[in-house]
Amino acid sequence: MRRIALIGTLTAIAVFLAACGQDGAASDESSSIAASSQIEVVESIAGSSSEASAETESSIDSTRLAEPYFAIFAGRQYVAQYNYRQFTSEALEDRALTVAVSGADQAIRVSGEGTDTTSLILDGQAYEIDNLNRTIDRNENADPAETPEDAGIIAAPPFKDIGSTYVGTWEELGFTYEEYYAANGDRMFYYFEGTALKRIRSASGENEFILDVIEISDKAAPELIALPEDYEWLP
Template sequence: MKRKIALIGTLTAIAVFSAACGLVDEGTASDESSSVIASNQSEAVESTAGSDSQSSAEADTSISSIHLADPYFAIFASRQYVAQYHYQEFTGNQLEDRSMTVAVDCTDKAIRISGEGTDTTHLTLDGQAYVVDHLNRTIARNESANLAEETEDDGIIEAPPFRDIGSTYVGSWEEDGLVYEEYYAANGDRMFYYFEGDVLKRIRSASGENEFNLDVVDMSETVAPEYFILPEDYELLP
């Protein structure tokens, strides 16, 4: 978690953790209530919960059946998609709505966060990082962004715990009329994917005492080129 907090300055961390401390907890999952986990999954839970090492988590990568999250893991892994999210964030003492669009096209990505008093795109384009302020109509080059580090440690939204990095399926439960699947990642994070039928509705991540909730508005495997264009009529800041 210390590493992820340190990544707040990078583009990916902005997408996931820019409001992590202020996001509203939409309900903490209970491992003791509404459990519908199958008996053959209990061994995976005990094995994962009892291990404190990354190598132990990486060793247990087998997933015996198809799960609701699998098609979405494939979308994220393809690195060609557009996802739209909604979340809430405290600004001072006021709770405000935020919209976030994450567009990924191989190594290029655009993360636009908009809401009351803010409308900003963090853009990685052709190996360069930019911050586009749509309210002030300005473009600033983000010289401090470490693109190599981002590639090595992408945020949860862009790289959920895949099988090949040691994710372990824990089980599925019901909460507030939704079915959610829990996964342990190799780094110790807990990921929760909430579904209405087979449609992904929410992503929740817990890492130590920090967690965030994102409501999924829409997700598409088609990337439109307009997400990756620097506005020509904006002022380019020195």
């Protein structure tokens, strides 16, 4: 059986875009996308964020715009949808990314021109699902508890882990953005229109990765974290 690991998809996702420039700016069109329900989620969870702050030691101030989103990620039950751009062997292509998390289970689906794959961790087992060819491959040797370093920005941008440090708040291209130092040393930037999160940018050394936020919700989505019943199992 061929070896399939979650890090393969995550590494492919994290191809950083030199064309975006040092400021990591994406197109105005993609950065303007956000569901109205996202603001409702922020407002509904903001009242409980102080309780989450008391549970986990952190230097992040609970009054920051990013705090409700950190609470969603830390809750380990959410669906996040993003757009980003990735270099392939021939061109710069648009990608759609959906991350669904429910406790220890999670599904990361990447779709775009010529690709539609899901990396699934379900009940302690890792799977690679090809939605175009309708196949499922199982990696019996994978350890879902070992999260690759590249997974941070994909599965859950740094939330209230010990060592996440607020740096400051600035204005750029019509956005308000907050900068944090993550526990692994990366710099994280969260861009807002009002209270709605529009963009997440990570910087690790000279590399940058940008996710334009479509929606982040704390609603459960078990239908996204499941094995398709009518796909072929690969040997």
